Amino acid sequence: xxxxxxxxxxxxxxxxxxxxxxxxxxxxxxxxxxxxxxxxxxxxxxxxxxxxxxxxxxxxxxxxxxxxxxxxxxxxxxxxxxxxxxxxxxxxxxxxxxxxxxxxxxxxxxxxxxxxxxxxxxxxxxxxxxxxxxxxxxxxxxxxxxxxxxxxxxxxxxxxxxxxxxxxxxxxxxxxxxxxxxxxxxxxxxxxxxxxxxxxxxxxxxxxxxxxxxxxxxxxxxxxxxxxxxxxxxxxxxxxxxxxxxxxxxxxxxxxxxxxxxxxxxxxxxxxxxxxxxxxxxxxxx
Ligand code: NDP
Numbered sequence: 432x433x434x435x436x437x438x439x440x441x442x443x444x445x446x447x448x449x450x451x452x453x454x455x456x457x458x459x460x461x462x463x464x465x466x467x468x469x470x471x472x473x474x475x476x477x478x479x480x481x482x483x484x485x486x487x488x489x490x491x492x493x494x495x496x497x498x499x500x501x502x503x504x505x506x507x508x509x510x511x512x513x514x515x516x517x518x519x520x521x522x523x524x525x526x527x528x529x530x531x532x533x534x535x536x537x538x539x540x541x542x543x544x545x546x547x548x549x550x551x552x553x554x555x556x557x558x559x560x561x562x563x564x565x566x567x568x569x570x571x572x573x574x575x576x577x578x579x580x581x582x583x584x585x586x587x588x589x590x591x592x593x594x595x596x597x598x599x600x601x602x603x604x605x606x607x608x609x610x611x612x613x614x615x616x617x618x619x620x621x622x623x624x625x626x627x628x629x630x631x632x633x634x635x636x637x638x639x640x641x642x643x644x645x646x647x648x649x650x651x652x653x654x655x656x657x658x659x660x661x662x663x664x665x666x667x668x669x670x671x672x673x674x675x676x677x678x679x680x681x682x683x684x685x686x687x688x689x690x691x692x693x694x695x696x697x698x699x700x701x702x703x704x705x706x707x708x709x710x711x712x713x714x715x716x717x
Contacts, residue, residue, distance in 0.1 A: 438491060439692045440469035442483060442505075443498035447472075448657075448714070450707050451496055454685045457706055458697045466693045471495070477504040484508060484525060484532060493692035494526040496685075502565050509534035518603075519568045524688050538569035541684025542654075543577070548683075548699075549675055551650060557586045557620055559609075561638070562627035563596035566654050570627050575604040588621070590614045592628075618644040625652045631661040633715070642666050650674070656681050657711055678707055 441451040447470065455468035473483045480501045487495055497505040502521035506512055509525060512534035516522045522534035558574050560567055567589070574585045587606035590613070591597035597608040609617050618624065624645065630638035632655045640663065642651070651667035656677030664674045682704070686697040 434465070435491065436465040436467045437493055437693050438467045439493045439495060439688065440471045440487070441496040441498060442471045442473045442480065442501055444473060444475055444500060446470040449498065450681060450710060451685060453706060453710055454682060454703065455689055455693070457703055458689050459693060462694050462696055464694045473501065475500045477507065480504045481508050488527045488532070492527060494524065494688065496688055497523050497525060506534050508532065515539055515572065519572050521565050521568065526691060535687070536569060537684040537687035538566060539573040540687060541680045542570050543573040544683040545675055545679040546652070548679065549650065549673060556622045558623040558625065559588045559590065559614070559617055559621045560625045560627055561590055561614060563589060563591035563600045564627070567627035568600060570625055570654070571600055571604050571606065588617060590617070615641040615644065618642065621645060621649060623650045623652070625654070626663055627654050629655070631655045631663055633657050638663050642670055645670070645672065647671065653677055654680060659708055659711060678704060
């Protein structure tokens with residue numbers, strides 16, 4: 432009798448747009464692992480999530496990724512959680528361990544790994560994060576953990592449309608909140624700019640920001656991955672700045688779940704990037 436395939440999935444509402452099934456299936460094929468990774472549509476609400484998680488656990492799933500709008504409820508329903516997920520206040524990964532559910536957040540290490548791949552030198556670095564939602568919290572926590580060998584610390588500024596959310600997040604990590612209207616002027620003191628808002632995403636308004644004040648050595652990162660090349664990244668490249676797109680972080684964060692549920696190898700390589708870019712291009716066709 433054949434062993435049953437290892438099974439996992441991603442829960443969200445909506446979920447049809449998720450690239451996670453493509454990523455996990457690609458790695459499983461590369462490795463020859465008998466794995467199933469499914470998109471699972473679960474309506475908003477803590478009770479709906481709880482029921483779905485109980486059913487998936489009973490069905491023998493190894494775990495599930497969790498995306499909008501369930502990330503905060505996912506943390507609340509877990510029996511145990513990493514300190515990182517608790518600090519961020521949200522989980523995007525639930526692992527089923529016997530009758531217990533363990534929560535983790537792979538967005539923060541995913542962002543840190545993506546930045547590392549760019550040979551980013553941290554320490555005495557001044558970062559400006561735009562946004563104060565779930566992904567901004569993950570990015571800010573990743574930045575707050577970064578140190579250089581000399582012990583230099585990241586200086587973090589946060590700008591958000593609703594200022595109190597930026598202030599709360601800044602307080603958590605010893606950063607500084609700046610008014611949303613001052614985001615362009617603030618760039619003179621910034622080495623690393625990160626867009627962690629949904630602005631610039633397909634169907635959302637553009638991100639309005641003037642990059643002229645950024646120094647020549649600055650890096651511009653955008654968490655938005657649809658489109659892959661956002662207007663922000665285009666403007667940064669036109670100025671000759673180094674850039675980091677949202678696909679890189681998306682692929683990096685998926686390695687945590689894949690390695691823990693399916694196998695040892697999960698390569699973030701050109702082949703995977705091309706696969707995801709092709710899928711996004713096909714979806715954009717009228
Ligand atoms: P949230 O809904 O938690 O946060 C949205 C953020 O965008 C808030 O800071 C919100 O500000 C801001 N925002 C929304 N509309 C506007 C507007 N019109 N003007 C100014 N600010 C606005 O979303 P997430 O943090 O989960 O996701 C943000 C983006 O990051 C999305 O595009 C998502 O796809 C992407 N993402 C990418 C990942 C990756 O791996 N590359 C991982 C996770 C997310 P306010 O608080 O004032 O409402």
